[in-house]
Amino acid sequence: MASVAELRPVRLAFLPELSLRLASSLEAHWQESEPPWWAVAWVGGQALARFVLDHPARVRGRRVLDFGAGSGLVGLAAASVGAVVSAVDVDAAAVEATRINAEDNGVSIDARCVDVIGQAVDVDVILAGDVCYDAAMAERVLPWLFERARAGVEVLLADPGRRYLPREGLVELARYEVPSQGGVEGDARRSVAVYAVTTRAAERTSIT
Ligand SMILES: C[S@@+](CC[C@H](N)C(=O)[O-])C[C@H]1O[C@@H](n2cnc3c(N)ncnc32)[C@H](O)[C@@H]1O
Numbered sequence: 544m545a546s547v548a549e550l551r552p553v554r555l556a557f558l559p560e561l562s563l564r565l566a567s568s569l570e571a572h573w574q575e576s577e578p579p580w581w582a583v584a585w586v587g588g589q590a591l592a593r594f595v596l597d598h599p600a601r602v603r604g605r606r607v608l609d610f611g612a613g614s615g616l617v618g619l620a621a622a623s624v625g626a627v628v629s630a631v632d633v634d635a636a637a638v639e640a641t642r643i644n645a646e647d648n649g650v651s652i653d654a655r656c657v658d659v660i661g662q663a664v665d666v667d668v669i670l671a672g673d674v675c676y677d678a679a680m681a682e683r684v685l686p687w688l689f690e691r692a693r694a695g696v697e698v699l700l701a702d703p704g705r706r707y708l709p710r711e712g713l714v715e716l717a718r719y720e721v722p723s724q725g726g727v728e729g730d731a732r733r734s735v736a737v738y739a740v741t742t743r744a745a746e747r748t749s750i751t
Contacts, residue, residue, distance in 0.1 A: 547582075550564035562647045563616055566725055567725055568723050581614050581637035587701040588616050588617050589722075594716070602670075605667040606666040607621045608668070610659070610684075611631075611671060611674045618641060619644055622645065622650035664691065671698065693742045699736070703734065720734055
């Protein structure tokens with residue numbers, strides 16, 4: 544896999560406002576212990592970025608955290624409409640990708656390689672694009688996202704209906720038909736919802 548800096552910036556038809564350094568396919572990397580997930584614009588992240596670009600007032604002037612940033616596309620969307628953006632990912636290459644993509648787009652993002660699950664974060668909004676991708680991640684991240692919502696943070700989550708998405712406690716705000724990118728989804732397009740994480744039913748979040 545090329546490094547982030549070696550990838551050419553591209554513009555996705557679904558998000559023409561943003562320039563992103565992405566791989567056209569991750570197929571050659573499936574067997575790697577740590578595939579370069581940051582080199583893909585996940586359908587959840589694409590939908591959340593689209594939602595932010597379409598509803599700029601929701602984040603403008605607010606302190607926004609892009610949680611599980613990957614390429615940083617959600618944070619880039621928020622920064623480009625006037626939010627004060629920080630981004631976290633536990634993959635150092637994702638943090639580098641977020642920084643380089645921010646530079647390419649002429650926006651500022653404070654990107655850090657840190658695991659903030661379980662911690663209070665001093666932001667107004669948390670944006671989480673496609674973070675329910677496996678059981679272990681969902682079991683850790685969902686209780687924390689609900690806890691942050693109860694603490695008064697606006698939490699938005701976008702997901703194409705993956706198995707580990709909770710069935711309660713989410714309010715659908717928008718739905719998009721998103722072209723998959725990088726070859727990680729079976730379908731050419733996925734129907735992806737953007738949800739507000741509510742304070743209700745958080746303790747009943749079930750992963751089945
Ligand atoms: C499926 S990718 C989604 C990336 C991006 N949000 C998007 O939609 O394109 C999930 C990301 O979450 C990151 N991640 C996993 N555990 C994390 C944690 N504890 N804290 C922050 N990021 C984490 C992974 O490294 C990966 O970049």
